[in-house]
Amino acid sequence: MSLHPPPPAAWSQPMQPPAYNAVHPRTTMQSASPPAPADMAPKKVDWPPAVRQYVRRAFDPANAIAGISQADMQERLKDTIGYFAERKSTDTIHWPTFPLPQQLLADERSKAAPGVHPNGFSHDLQPTPVNGADERTNPQSKKRKSQDAAELQAEQTQASVPPWRKTNLASRMTYAQGHHDKRHKKNAPDAASKFDQAELDKRRQRFQLGNNNNTKTTPPWGSPRKDEDEVPAGPVVGTNQSLEKSYFRLTAPPKAETVRPLHILKKTLVRLAEKWKAEKNYNYICNQFKSLRQDLTVQHIKNAFTVKVYETHARISLEKGDLGEYNQCQTQLKALYAQNLGGNPAEFKAYRILYFVYTCNKTDMNDMLAELTLADKSHEVIKHALDVRSSLALGNYHKFFRLYLEAQNMGAYLMDMFIERERLNALANISRGYLVVSLRFLTDELGFDNDETCREFIESHGGQNIVEDKGDHQYRVKVREAASQFDSLRAAAFSKVDIKGQI
Amino acid sequence: MQVALEPFYEAYASGLSVPVAEFLSPIAPAHNPGRLYDFYRASNDDKLEGDVRYALKYNKSTRMTNRESGAWVDILSGYWRAVKEIIKADEAANQGRLGERQYVAVYDAWKDLTSTFIKHMSSGLLPTWAIFTLYFTANHLRKIAIRADEQLSKSKSAAPTTGYSDDIVSTGPQNQKLEEAARVFNRIFALCLGDRNPDMADSRKWGVYCIANLQFKTYFKLKAISLSKNVVRSIEAQSDLPAFGLYPRAHRVTYKYYLGVLSFLQEDYKKAESSLQEAWETCWSPSQQNKSLILTYLIPCRLITQHQVPTAALLAEAPRLERYFGPLVSCIKRGDLTGFDKALADGEPEFVRRRIFLTLERSRDIALRNLLRKVYLAGGFEDLKEGQSEKDRIRKSRVPLAHFAAALRMGGQVVEDDEVECLLANQIYKGLMKGYISREHAMVVLNKKGAFPNTGI
Known part of the structure; x- marks a missing residue:
């Protein structure tokens, strides 16, 4: 009798956006190119922008070298990147100047052609020819495999790997495998299939896409993609490197070029905090924070840093008494704290209490009190806020003004x-x-x-x-x-x- | 099928809503625990409608028109399908392998049944009394929806929640099914309220209050209390309802209770008091549970509006009320502020749950008033002047601030001198005490008559 037939096994699994399929941005080049990178996908999926740029150059017809077939070039490309990827040293290569695979092949062939290779084992070297290239172009690379280099790499991979990658790797892999055949058969990456059917129905209702019979026969997500600009439904991975960016309300899926990746955003936050201290230009700062929040949201970045961004913005808007903006941050923070991502939940709980004192909303205050645990109540800042509340409820203005002078953090604002x-x-x-x-x-x-x-x-x-x-x-x-x-x-x-x- | 429907014929012949509702219940009656199962066994998916139609047609004891019997065929078939899901769910539960969506399936089937019922009700095929049968069906829908939501939330929390929704904040509906059910109730309510039948004896308007109560109950559960106001507003805007007093007592009491609680939550204590008072007076006296529910809100109301504490006898009637209010009341009477604070803190989780905490907190004023009054009484009388008799004795109206401070500190309160003044100014401002404070003399000058209004001095 269920209205919704049980969804097929592959669908029923994730509500979460799972596999972010191919990592390469959809460009004309890429969609036409054979899936060389996709083959490597199970090993390591996220390539730094520089590597992707490199791949793009390799496929650029302008760079093709006569006599070297596309297939050879691809093979070599795969080996090259795979080599560095295995050693996790893709960051140590200066990709923009690194020779293209076709050049490497051409070089080798021209050396091998006379048959008088100095070492005489040029053919044995073939499978791992990148060794030579490595030493040639980047002589320190061996030395750099020291401890601090490893640390640096760890840091960098951490900075460049978006959080959903790291945390969700296992489930993503299984999902990707389960999904593999289907994707090939269908040819059109069915991005929507990863959502729960019910969610989809709701979404369709929300947007009122088409009328009933229409949606049944050709669901909008089922149509093969033709639009090159269309971005996969998974989170975007930003490539924008600018620290400051104005806020624009999104009316279409964001493009990777306009979105800043996490490690840039981290610098942005530092910059904004400094600017706020120095200039106190609220309109500018608020605008910047909104774009910062947007970049986080479209990339599905949800971690301690996200909490920090919202907290900082909330504090600044409190300082300026901008309750509208503060409220937005507070709502988000409440949900973020619920996921235990760190931050200062006590401080913001205290703000919420004070806020309800301000709005005189008894119903919300009651719900707030119901939420507080014993541990919360003994926390210094929350206790202060509760004392403020009770002193006003009991008309004890003497105590209230005492508490006003003792307020901590942004409580005074x-x-x-x-x-x-x-x-x-x-x-x-x-x-x-x-x-x-x-x-x-x-x-x-x-x-x-x-x-x-x-x-x-x-x-x-x-x-x-x-x-x-x-x-x-x-x-x-x-x-x-x-x-x-x-x-x-x-x-x-x-x-x-x-x-x-x-x- | 003929045999399985026998109880239905009997119920229908009575022309009453309750027996029919008892037949259409998702729970087997205690005297016949196998009834659901027997009913289920009487047919199967393929033959169901034919079976029911045949049975109704060739049954001699009930006389209904063809169209009406068609409506009942739909309803009974819907009921049979719901029973099928219930039995499946029960069996699965007994074997300890309850599927994730088992209760959702029951819910869906029961919702279909309710919708079918509404459809035939609104087309006027069913007798008017069936509106109350529909009420019972809807009430079962509410309970099943709650159960389905519980199961859904359990299965969701069991699955690994990575929580990467489109937004940073995921707003997954917690009570999806109950919210859906609330919309069904809304339809029934409109069906009742909007009946244009001029013959009141045959109007669905008699169902207005019981459906409204069902909606209140649902909205409170959903924590969407403010939606209840819409229901109240549309009832108050409807001018041609039968007189309120003519409705069944149960409907009236529940409606007034919810009306009172709604006003209470909006801090309109005057209105809350009158509604709750009416509910209290109408309430069937042996119904202890309902009475203590009403009093849970009426007592705090009275504390605010009339500074009245409940009598010990009233509290003694219900152990729950005694537990809630007993300690608070005795502290108020004694003027024991420290004890009051402790009692309030002890009861806080329960009070917050009932949404009476913030109101009860305000009765601390009365405890304070009683303490100040004691100080005043302990101050004694002015010496008799010449020509005055015992009768003319007046109390000392000038009380040193230090006395009040001492009384507060004796009771265990940690207060500064200025804070004592603040508390006194508050009492004066709220009209609990008459007089003024003189800082120059560190005295409180109280009115010679009625220093503490409404307390007999």
């Missing part, structure tokens, strides 16, 4: 959002509870820096004539006289909460 409201609240309380108080008392109780700012606050909120100069720097405030003023201002302040707060 968040509290700034509602500090005026709470000052009015406290003032309304005091004006009913006392007849006369000293200005100094108000300054202390309301958490002002000095008497002057306190006085300004009172006078700009309906208390123009209630501050009395007693001489000798003694001021008295006849609070009761402005009680109804304070009260109505307080009510007004609580009635409207601007939660968007976009700049």
Whole structure:
């Protein structure tokens, strides 16, 4: 009776984007070329951009050498790259100047042709001819196989291997094998088949693609690809090297050239943080962060670095009081923390509590409280936020302004959002509870820096004539006289909460 | 098939919704645990509709028109298919090899049954009382959906979740089936509310409140409480419903209860109190479970609106209420702030779950008021002046701040002097205490009459 027939085994497996099939970007050259790299795919799939560039050059008809067949060239290309890949030293080669396979072949043949090879075993050398090339072009390469070189390589592979590659390798391989035959048969890489059928249905509904009978016969994803620009449905792997990039809302799948890979993005974050410190140009920084986040999202990068990006952006937007942007980051962070990717979950939980204090949203606050564990509650910053909440709930403004002065991290910026409201609240309380108080008392109780700012606050909120100069720097405030003023201002302040707060 | 449908004929002949609903149940009755199985054995996939049609046609005891019997054929066939899935699922569960989508299959079959029912209901082929039978069917759908969601979430967490969705944040629906069911309920609700039949005796409008209650229940479970407001709004906008008092008591009590809780959550305690009060008064007295549910919200309401604590006798009626409110209430009465804080912290997980924590927290004011009042009473009376009699004695209305501070500290509170003033100013502002604070004299000057309103002094 199930509405959805059980999907075929190969489909049912991954909800996750699994195999990112061929790694080469789809260019005219590549789609026409025989799948030399694809054969190597099981060994190591991700090639640095330089290598890919090299392969492209090899296939470029302009570089073809007469007398050397395409098949020979491919064979050699495969050997060459395979050789370095096996030793994980593709990074040590300067690919743009490295001789093309056809050149290597031509060189060898011209040497071998006279039959007077100096060593006399030129033919034995054939299977591993790259040795010679290696030494010739890159004499230090042997020395570089020292410990620090290995470390460097490890670092670099780490930087260049996107996270889903590393973590998901095993499942990806099995999937790729299971999928292999099918892909060949079908000829058109069925990118969509990796999604759950239900997901697809939902997606189709979302985009309202076609009417019912139409979608049944020719599903949009089933049609063979003709468009060269079309990017595989898997994550893009960026090749863009620029550190700064403006944000544009995507209306089409991103192109690899416009997307920056992880190791560039890491530098970008450092650069942005420095710029923010130096220039404090919020509009620019916010824009940059949005493009940074976009690059992460389209490449499906989800790791500690992602958390760091969102945290940094959230903090900066808090500093500027841009709650709209902050909220976006906060939503993402909540989900990222749920996957235990590191970061500072406690700090941001505290912000969320303070944020709900600001919005006066009892339902959300209740849900928030329900979420907190005992460990959370004993955490210093969360405890501070909870104390802020309870002090306000119980009308303990004395304690509240104490806590305001003790706020950590960006908490003070968040509290700034509602500090005026709470000052009015406290003032309304005091004006009913006392007849006369000293200005100094108000300054202390309301958490002002000095008497002057306190006085300004009172006078700009309906208390123009209630501050009395007693001489000798003694001021008295006849609070009761402005009680109804304070009260109505307080009510007004609580009635409207601007939660968007976009700049 | 004729034999298997015998209970249905009996139920149908009664012209009541409940017996028919009992026949169309996903659970076999206790007195006949094999009934589902017998019913399933009475037919098979190929012959099903023919069997049912034949049985209904040649059965003498029920008289229905051809078109009506056609509708029942659809419904009974749908029921048979659902029963098939239930039996499959049960057998699989007994053998400990419950498939991932087993309950989803039950859910799908039951949803088909419900949809068929709705279809024939809206085309007017079925007698009006069947709307309540439909309610029971829908309620079963709700339970099955919850179960299917549980199974789905379990099987998902068992599978390795790599979680690389299109977005950084994956928003997989947690309660997919129940959300789907909620949409089905919405259709039933519209079907009831929108009945244009002028003859009220024959109107589906009688089903409005029980379906609304079903929707509330679903939305609360889905944590989409705000959707309930739409239901309330459309009921309040419908002017031609029968008088509320004419509806069955069960519908009224549940509806008012949910109405009260909704107002409670929007912090409209006045409205919440009146709705809950009505539910409380209408509630069938032996129904302990319902009564304590109502009181769970009515008691915090009363604390806020009238500063009233429940009597010990009322709390004693239900152990759950006693556990919830007993410690808090005794601390409030004693003016024991430290004890109050502890009781609140102890009960926090439960209170938060019931969404009453933030409201209960506010009753700390009353505990504080009671403590301050004690200080005031302990201050004693002014000396008698000349010509005054015992009757004219007045209490000392000037109380040193230090006294209040001492009382708070004796109770175990760690407070600074300024904080004490702050708490007092708060009490005055909220109208729990009348008077003013004089910083110059470090005194609180209380009203000579009614220093603590509504407490008898």
